Amino acid sequence: MLLFSRRRVWALILTGLIFFFLISFRRLNSAALSSVGLYPKNGSPHGAGGDSLASYWARIKPHYPVDSMRPLPTGSPSALPPVQTTFAPESATDRSLRLDRQAAVKDAFLRCWKSYRQKAWMSDELAPISGHRKGHFGGWGATLVDSLDTLWIMGLREQFDEAVAAAASISFETTTIKEVNVFETNIRYLGGFLAAYDLSGDARLLKKAREVGDMLYAAFDTPNRMPMTRWDLHAASRGQMQVAHEHVLLAEIGTFSLEFIRLSLLTGDPKWFDAVQRIMEAFQEQQQTSHLPGMWPVVVNARKMEFDKHTDYTLNAMADSLYEYLPKTHALVGGLLPMYREMYEASMDTAIRYNFFRPMVPDGNDILISGMISAKSDNSHTKLRPEGQHLGCYTGGMLALGGKLIQNQTHVGTGEKLMDGCVWAYQAAPLGIMPELFYALPCKSTEQCAWDEKLWVQEVIDMAGLNNLDVDSADAEALIAKKRLPKGYTHIPDARYILRPEAIESVFVLYRITGRQDLIESAWKMFEAIDQNTRTELANSALGNVLEDKPPMSDSMESFWLGETLKYFYLMFSEPDLISLDEYVFNTEAHPLKRLLPT
Numbered sequence: 075m076l077l078f079s080r081r082r083v084w085a086l087i088l089t090g091l092i093f094f095f096l097i098s099f100r101r102l103n104s105a106a107l108s109s110v111g112l113y114p115k116n117g118s119p120h121g122a123g124g125d126s127l128a129s130y131w132a133r134i135k136p137h138y139p140v141d142s143m144r145p146l147p148t149g150s151p152s153a154l155p156p157v158q159t160t161f162a163p164e165s166a167t168d169r170s171l172r173l174d175r176q177a178a179v180k181d182a183f184l185r186c187w188k189s190y191r192q193k194a195w196m197s198d199e200l201a202p203i204s205g206h207r208k209g210h211f212g213g214w215g216a217t218l219v220d221s222l223d224t225l226w227i228m229g230l231r232e233q234f235d236e237a238v239a240a241a242a243s244i245s246f247e248t249t250t251i252k253e254v255n256v257f258e259t260n261i262r263y264l265g266g267f268l269a270a271y272d273l274s275g276d277a278r279l280l281k282k283a284r285e286v287g288d289m290l291y292a293a294f295d296t297p298n299r300m301p302m303t304r305w306d307l308h309a310a311s312r313g314q315m316q317v318a319h320e321h322v323l324l325a326e327i328g329t330f331s332l333e334f335i336r337l338s339l340l341t342g343d344p345k346w347f348d349a350v351q352r353i354m355e356a357f358q359e360q361q362q363t364s365h366l367p368g369m370w371p372v373v374v375n376a377r378k379m380e381f382d383k384h385t386d387y388t389l390n391a392m393a394d395s396l397y398e399y400l401p402k403t404h405a406l407v408g409g410l411l412p413m414y415r416e417m418y419e420a421s422m423d424t425a426i427r428y429n430f431f432r433p434m435v436p437d438g439n440d441i442l443i444s445g446m447i448s449a450k451s452d453n454s455h456t457k458l459r460p461e462g463q464h465l466g467c468y469t470g471g472m473l474a475l476g477g478k479l480i481q482n483q484t485h486v487g488t489g490e491k492l493m494d495g496c497v498w499a500y501q502a503a504p505l506g507i508m509p510e511l512f513y514a515l516p517c518k519s520t521e522q523c524a525w526d527e528k529l530w531v532q533e534v535i536d537m538a539g540l541n542n543l544d545v546d547s548a549d550a551e552a553l554i555a556k557k558r559l560p561k562g563y564t565h566i567p568d569a570r571y572i573l574r575p576e577a578i579e580s581v582f583v584l585y586r587i588t589g590r591q592d593l594i595e596s597a598w599k600m601f602e603a604i605d606q607n608t609r610t611e612l613a614n615s616a617l618g619n620v621l622e623d624k625p626p627m628s629d630s631m632e633s634f635w636l637g638e639t640l641k642y643f644y645l646m647f648s649e650p651d652l653i654s655l656d657e658y659v660f661n662t663e664a665h666p667l668k669r670l671l672p673t
């Protein structure tokens with residue numbers, strides 16, 4: 075009989091909780107408003123007024139107007155410490171190899187772009203096998219908007235002009251979907267327009283950014299000015315009152331600062347700055363009162379503004395970009411808002427101490443992985459879940475960037491090891507592509523960690539919930555063969571690869587910061603593995619299982635493949651001054667925004 079190990083039981087409980095959460099969360103969305111009796115007596119559309127040139131959403135009168143608007147920061151931005159290294163002159167052979175690789179990335183992009191243009195123009199996504207259209211990001215042309223700045227960066231001016239003209243006609247007055255994910259809309263659409271504007275200066279793009287910004291701002295019209303994160307845009311458009319949810323994901327409420335502050339700076343209208351500051355000031359107040367002081371839990375209560383109550387703490391999925399935006403906002407505003415640097419330092423102090431672990435791997439590489447901590451009532455009892463996530467690979471770039479900006483070498487070194495952890499996870503995997511989720515065995519010490527095959531097999535058996543198996547048995551060997559586990563991986567609960575960018579993102583950032591030449595080869599290996607295995611006749615597709623020799627494809631190409639993944643690959647093989655990290659900061663969808671620099 076198979077016995078469940080304690081870890082297995084724990085994983086099952088957690089899965090159950092997540093399931094329950096998702097179910098109740100979906101119900102909450104519709105139940106929330108009626109349960110608190112906030113539906114208006116009549117749902118009549120409310121008064122137009124003010125500026126007739128203002129966009130549709132700006133003309134809708136708010137139920138809960140802001141009484142005192144926080145003014146935009148004034149003063150002159152500081153010259154923050156340099157981020158990029160000084161690159162030595164490159165040889166003629168290195169240059170021609172680099173340019174060949176860059177051209178290969180551009181070709182991959184163009185192939186996808188042409189198919190999108192031909193088969194799915196203006197829809198959110200192209201399905202890369204069937205050639206169908208998909209529309210779950212609002213139906214406003216997610217791939218089109220997400221790709222604008224990539225087109226510009228790759229020097230595809232003709233395609234850029236055509237795309238801008240098309241994007242200028244998108245209407246944000248309504249949507250094809252029932253519920254808008256405010257976070258995704260912010261990072262993909264608002265971020266996409268702002269970056270394309272910052273690069274090209276085309277006024278049509280700032281106008282679109284403002285329209286998206288006005289729409290999103292309507293999601294903040296709640297009694298405590300906390301946003302609806304999953305938002306019934308149709309109800310808001312009809313003038314229904316709304317109140318923020320009690321269970322929201324950390325990343326979904328904490329990822330506005332780059333886009334909102336940039337939009338306020340570009341338009342001179344402080345309303346977006348005010349909106350995000352109300353959130354982030356509350357986060358700062360509660361930073362040291364959580365169960366893992368310095369960090370905030372994955373799930374928070376927006377209605378009660380309780381950001382410190384739950385028990386799971388991670389930099390990975392569902393939390394990620396809240397942390398990522400702290401040092402990046404510090405960079406964006408040239409140090410004019412010290413709270414972002416303070417929050418960054420305090421959160422990384424905790425993450426470095428608790429969340430990052432050194433995995434036991436065959437060559438004893440000195441690498442790190444970012445895991446999850448469960449913490450009870452105070453941090454006297456914490457438990458590490460040694461899970462690596464593809465999404466979590468952004469952490470390397472974040473810490474290296476943050477470390478350069480605040481001149482802390484510990485952060486830069488930690489970021490480098492986290493990035494090396496993702497490169498290891500790619501290289502150890504059968505096809506050279508890291509799976510979505512995996513587990514590893516944390517070393518007892520970060521100083522020393524010799525490979526111990528027996529210990530690894532034992533962990534694989536435990537993770538599989540098969541503690542009746544003998545480490546030396548043929549059954550154990552068969553188990554490892556059946557699970558196709560690369561040495562060092564102990565369990566792979568999700569073996570998909572969905573064209574995600576986070577690993578190449580961190581390789582790119584670390585390359586610009588350190589100039590490490592081996593990263594060029596690592597990046598190229600990643601690109602070849604990904605492009606070869608995901609290529610369809612039309613474009614590139616997400617993979618169902620990277621442990622199989624011929625992985626099944628899922629007919630999906632999210633807009634981030636063109637918006638992020640191929641952009642970072644392209645920049646990896648460009649001159650280091652193209653989108654210099656000393657002039658731009660990337661939002662979490664790889665849209666480069668101009669940093670405030672001293673004049």
Ligand SMILES: *[C@@H]1O[C@H](CO)[C@@H](O)[C@H](O)[C@H]1NC(C)=O
Binds near residue numbers: 426482483485
């Ligand atoms: C650098 O960061 C580490 C980890 O957060 C911290 O312990 C250390 O005090 C920092 N160093 C300086 C000089 O601030």
